[in-house]
Each structure stands twice: as structure tokens, then as C-alpha cells.
Amino acid sequence: MKIKKETLAMITVLVIVATAFNHIKKSPVEDFLKSLDTEQVKKVQLPFDDLSRDIWHFLPGSMWPRAGIMLKELNQKQKEHAFTMLKQHLSDAGFKKVMGIIDLENVLAEMGQDKKMRDPEKYFVAIYGDPLQDKLWAWSFEGHHLSLNFTISGNEVSMTPRFLGANPAVIPSGSRKGQRTLxxxxxxxxxxxxxxxxxxxxxxxxxxxxxxxxxxxxxxxxxxxxxxxxxxxxxxxxxxxxxxxxxxxxxxxxxxxxxxxxxxxxxxxxxxxxxxxxxxxxxxxxxxxxxxxxxxxxxxxxxxxxxxxxxxxxxxxxxxxxxxxxxxxxxxxxxx
Structure with missing residues (x-):
């Protein structure tokens, strides 16, 4: 049986999209969870119906208590897995924006603000449900000027609320003077x-x-x-x-x-x-x-x-x- 070029192209696209979502669901999250010790897993992985799942804020990490595990509590390899998980759920442009927002914490510290508050490692990862077993699960990445909330059901993904902020929006001084975020x-x-x-x-x-x-x-x-x-x-x-x-x-x-x-x-x-x-x-x-x-x-x-x-x-x-x-x-x- 001969398959039309248009049909073949459509099948190829569907396979690529399905493969991408399968990768999102299993690989980065599995790598992240398997890199954690027992106590870290207890902290990061919560029941899907945990009340903290729909509580969010964009205040600095030291000003708003959050569920999950802080980047500061992870070793370098674990952080890499966390950021890979984040990258897989965002576009390249989105990931670049997120990393730029996090880096503004360093800018604020260099501008003389409290370094304990302006800490680029006070961002939290929380996972709700069991992504390795369940069709329905969720996770969040949150801290100062960021709240990213992902809900996954099979191959479908919800990504709201989605908050991004920038302070300073235009860097006023230093070697990066004039650089803008958002x-x-x-x-x-x-x-x-x-x-x-x-x-x-x-x-x-x-x-x-x-x-x-x-x-x-x-x-x-x-x-x-x-x-x-x-x-x-x-x-x-x-x-x-x-x-x-x-x-x-x-x-x-x-x-x-x-x-x-x-x-x-x-x-x-x-x-x-x-x-x-x-x-x-x-x-x-x-x-x-x-x-x-x-x-x-x-x-x-x-x-x-x-x-x-x-x-x-x-x-x-x-x-x-x-x-x-x-x-x-x-x-x-x-x-x-």
C-alpha cells in the first residue's frame, strides 16, 4: 500500500511530538528522582492532592515558605537533573528567560542588597504524585519572580499559573549595564x-x-x-x-x-x-x-x-x- 507524502509527513510529526512528551514524562524526572537520597525524596515528592500544590507566590525564597526541596540542598549533579527537567518542560527561549531571572538575584546582591535574601539557590522544586507510575502528576519550580506550575495527564500538559518577573528590568550599573530581562x-x-x-x-x-x-x-x-x-x-x-x-x-x-x-x-x-x-x-x-x-x-x-x-x-x-x-x-x- 502506497502512503501519500502528506500522510507520511503527518505521521512523522506525530511521532516526534509523542516521543518528546514521553521524554518529558519519564526521563528527566526519573533521573532527578533517582539522584536523590531517601530524605530528599520525602521532601520533594508529595501526594498529588497536597494542599500546597495550588499555593504559590513570587516573593523571594526567604520571605515565603514553600513545599519541596531547595536548589541549595542539592549537589551539583542533582541540580543539573533539576534544570534538565525544567529545560524539557520549557522552550529554549523560555528556559533562557527563567535562567536570566534567577541570575538577577546575583545582580541585586552585587548592587548591595542582602545576599542571604538575594540567593539564586533559593528556588524550590516540588513533585506531586508519582510521575513514574501515575498518568496524572504535577510539579512546580518556584522562587523570587518565578512560579512555574506544570500538570501532566498522559501526553497533555498544563502550564498555568505562569509568573515571570524581573528586578531590575534594566541593569543600571556594572559590567552588564543596560542588559534587559523581559x-x-x-x-x-x-x-x-x-x-x-x-x-x-x-x-x-x-x-x-x-x-x-x-x-x-x-x-x-x-x-x-x-x-x-x-x-x-x-x-x-x-x-x-x-x-x-x-x-x-x-x-x-x-x-x-x-x-x-x-x-x-x-x-x-x-x-x-x-x-x-x-x-x-x-x-x-x-x-x-x-x-x-x-x-x-x-x-x-x-x-x-x-x-x-x-x-x-x-x-x-x-x-x-x-x-x-x-x-x-x-x-x-x-x-x-
Whole structure:
């Protein structure tokens, strides 16, 4: 039987994706767990329904108690396994952003802040359930300005809430002066608001004062915020493409197959309902905030404190945070 080239190409893609997810599920996590001693395993591996699974924060490790094991408690090989596990669950760009955020702890220490608080090893790994035996399990990587929450059910992966922050957003002095973290999220927002006509800006800017923090903070569960800003359908084609690219910038932290799948879902379900709202100044160096909200998701960005040199960003899925949708599907599955 002759197989069409298109069919063969599709089979090849599916095999690659399936192999990638199988590798995510078993190899890095298995290597990490097998590298730990008994006491370390007890600390890092918790029941899937442990209450700490959906408690999160972006405060420094010394300011917020967290479940799991701290990088500081691992030897070099164990740390390598932990970062390999992280790398396998992120895109290359996402992993680079995460490592840049962690490294900012060194920058803050060099700038004279408390070295005990500004410690790049005060990040925590926690695993919920048994990834070597169970179809449904989860894990998190969290510390200052990072909260990454992964829920895995078979070959499906949920990655929200997803918080990334940067302080300083622009390094003000030293050998790395001028280097920026989360620059695209900031620049693309500024570019979009400044591409708008005066009539569009009246609709988009809902407050002349910026927020000092993301509105949803570290809430366990969030619903849609009050609709503000301009609707996607009120933007011209160029602006619509720009807003889509900004949304994808947040998704691009995820592995590409997951990011593209989520983007396709958003374009299908949310497109006309997506709103872009702005608060504060419309230039870098002055406090500003924006949010992007659809029927199923919310993005928040703020850069206000520290003379507008301190960024917080978050992605929330109204029905999918902490894998709520995957967990529901898992327990509805008759084969479970």
C-alpha cells in the first residue's frame, strides 16, 4: 500500500511530538528522582492532592515558605537533573528567560542588597504524585519572580499559573549595564499603545495611573476581571497582528507544539473577545500596566515600582490553572 507524502509527513510529526512528551514524562524526572537520597525524596515528592500544590507566590525564597526541596540542598549533579527537567518542560527561549531571572538575584546582591535574601539557590522544586507510575502528576519550580506550575495527564500538559518577573528590568550599573530581562513583553506593549489613534487610545487607556502590582496577585483561582480597554475587532489589521504576537510572546515560554496549539485555540475561541487595556504612562521609564483578556485567559503586566524598573507578568487560565481542566478530564475518563 502506497502512503501519500502528506500522510507520511503527518505521521512523522506525530511521532516526534509523542516521543518528546514521553521524554518529558519519564526521563528527566526519573533521573532527578533517582539522584536523590531517601530524605530528599520525602521532601520533594508529595501526594498529588497536597494542599500546597495550588499555593504559590513570587516573593523571594526567604520571605515565603514553600513545599519541596531547595536548589541549595542539592549537589551539583542533582541540580543539573533539576534544570534538565525544567529545560524539557520549557522552550529554549523560555528556559533562557527563567535562567536570566534567577541570575538577577546575583545582580541585586552585587548592587548591595542582602545576599542571604538575594540567593539564586533559593528556588524550590516540588513533585506531586508519582510521575513514574501515575498518568496524572504535577510539579512546580518556584522562587523570587518565578512560579512555574506544570500538570501532566498522559501526553497533555498544563502550564498555568505562569509568573515571570524581573528586578531590575534594566541593569543600571556594572559590567552588564543596560542588559534587559523581559524586554519584549515591555517593548511590544509600548509599541502597540503608541500605534493607536487618539480615538483608540481613549478606549484603551482606562486609567492614567499605573497599578503598583498585578491585580490578581498570587490568587489560587481567578475569574475574568472587569472588561476594560479596546476590543480586538476595533484594531486595524496591523495592530491585530501586533497584539497576536504579544500574546504569543507569553506563550513562547512553553514548548512550541503546546504554544501553537494554545494560540490556535485562542484564535478560534477568544479572538473577537480579546481586549487590550492600559493604565499609566505610555513610555519606558515611567510606570505602566496593561492587561490582555479573552474568554479563557488573562495576561497581566506591570512595570511601576523601582522607578518603573521592576516587571511582573502573569498568565492565568480561568478553567485550566493548576491543570483543573486536565484533572476533570482524567477523572471523567472511564479507563481511569
Amino acid at each position: 524586554a519584549a513583553e515591555d517593548d511590544m506593549g509600548i509599541e502597540l499603545i503608541n500605534s493607536m489613534s487618539s480615538e483608540q487610545r481613549v478606549k484603551t487607556i482606562f486609567s492614567t495611573r499605573s497599578y503598583f502590582e498585578i491585580v490578581t496577585s498570587n490568587s489560587t483561582e481567578v475569574g475574568p476581571l472587569m472588561p476594560v480597554g479596546i476590543a480586538m475587532r476595533e484594531l486595524n489589521k496591523v495592530q491585530q497582528e501586533h497584539l497576536k504576537k504579544l500574546v504569543y510572546e507569553y506563550l513562547s515560554t512553553m514548548p512550541e507544539p503546546l504554544a501553537r496549539e494554545r494560540m490556535e485555540q485562542i484564535e478560534k475561541e477568544d479572538f473577537d473577545e480579546i481586549r487590550f487595556g492600559w493604565a499609566g504612562a505610555t513610555e519606558l521609564g515611567k510606570g505602566h500596566y496593561y492587561r490582555i483578556q479573552g474568554q479563557t485567559f488573562l495576561i497581566e503586566f506591570d512595570n511601576t515600582v523601582g522607578n518603573a524598573n521592576h516587571i511582573h507578568t502573569v498568565w492565568r487560565d480561568f478553567d485550566g490553572d493548576f491543570g483543573k481542566d486536565l484533572i476533570k478530564e482524567h477523572y471523567l475518563d472511564k479507563s481511569h
